[in-house]
Amino acid sequence: MKVSVKVPATSANIGPGFDCLGMALPIYNIVTIDETVLPGTGVEINILSDEEEVDNLIIDHIPRDETSVVYKAVEMLYNSIGQTPSELKINIQTSIPVTRGLGSSAAVIVGALIAANKLLGDPADESALLSIATEVEGHPDNVTPAIVGGLVMSSLENDGSIIYRKLDWPEDWAITVCIPDVELATEISRSVIPKEVSIEDAVFNLKRMGMFVEAVNSCDSELMKVALTDKLHQPYREKLVPGLKELCEAFKHEEDVLGCVLSGAGSSMLIISKYSAVDKVKSVTEEIMENLNVRADIRTLKVEQNGAEILSE
Numbered sequence: 001m002k003v004s005v006k007v008p009a010t011s012a013n014i015g016p017g018f019d020c021l022g023m024a025l026p027i028y029n030i031v032t033i034d035e036t037v038l039p040g041t042g043v044e045i046n047i048l049s050d051e052e053e054v055d056n057l058i059i060d061h062i063p064r065d066e067t068s069v070v071y072k073a074v075e076m077l078y079n080s081i082g083q084t085p086s087e088l089k090i091n092i093q094t095s096i097p098v099t100r101g102l103g104s105s106a107a108v109i110v111g112a113l114i115a116a117n118k119l120l121g122d123p124a125d126e127s128a129l130l131s132i133a134t135e136v137e138g139h140p141d142n143v144t145p146a147i148v149g150g151l152v153m154s155s156l157e158n159d160g161s162i163i164y165r166k167l168d169w170p171e172d173w174a175i176t177v178c179i180p181d182v183e184l185a186t187e188i189s190r191s192v193i194p195k196e197v198s199i200e201d202a203v204f205n206l207k208r209m210g211m212f213v214e215a216v217n218s219c220d221s222e223l224m225k226v227a228l229t230d231k232l233h234q235p236y237r238e239k240l241v242p243g244l245k246e247l248c249e250a251f252k253h254e255e256d257v258l259g260c261v262l263s264g265a266g267s268s269m270l271i272i273s274k275y276s277a278v279d280k281v282k283s284v285t286e287e288i289m290e291n292l293n294v295r296a297d298i299r300t301l302k303v304e305q306n307g308a309e310i311l312s313e
């Protein structure tokens, strides 16, 4: 039996929601698990890419041995039902750029889990899949929208369970993603964040998180302009992300632009605006990145409402 699963990219944090807000975006990885490898060959992981040759960066970040997050996720699922994975061929077709804060690792973890779950006859329900995926990834803000789609706030609870709720992203708000040609590994980007923060900074984010939810629910652009700020992670990561400071500054007072935020741990950035401002957003972003001498792929995307989807069994 062979199962393929298509999983969307995700952008986490979205300003104030460090480790809890995330949304699915329409760029996809496809993970296929085939049970028909010859006996004795164990688990084989292959990476296939849109590029003619799979570059070393992808291979470095999605290892193909038992240290791989893909292997760990599948192993945890099998172990949860008292089995060990063997004789599986896992093919990963990647389109989501790696080390750019777009949830490429969440996508492969989720794809492998859902495919393996199907092969095993669906022993894990959504909540079990969310818990395993979060344990492997470390935080729920990418894996939850990768599984359920849309804009989601999620919380990892002490018992390992995930509480999540979907929010409706206003139709009128465009998301322009600037993907710089700059690698930024999540571990490095997390290492610059202090372990403790001041009460003032914690309260700053609490207020913005409340505003974010209300702004999205009532489609309140003025409130969203205040909400899309952060004091828990972005100020520390600014030095690692070329363009973040410049883009946030440039769009602060631009009409119909709601804000600029780091996507996940970076290096991509999101500029949230009304659709009427998209051309302006793209040209200003292009100019800023050119002045910094950093190549960047700039795309306007809609929130992907669907999460991971089984393509074939």
Ligand code: HSE
Residues within 6 Å of the ligand: 012, 013, 018, 019, 020, 101, 103, 139, 141, 142, 186, 189, 190, 233, 264, 265
């Ligand atoms: N919330 C995580 C972080 C997302 O910002 O480190 C990493 O993809």
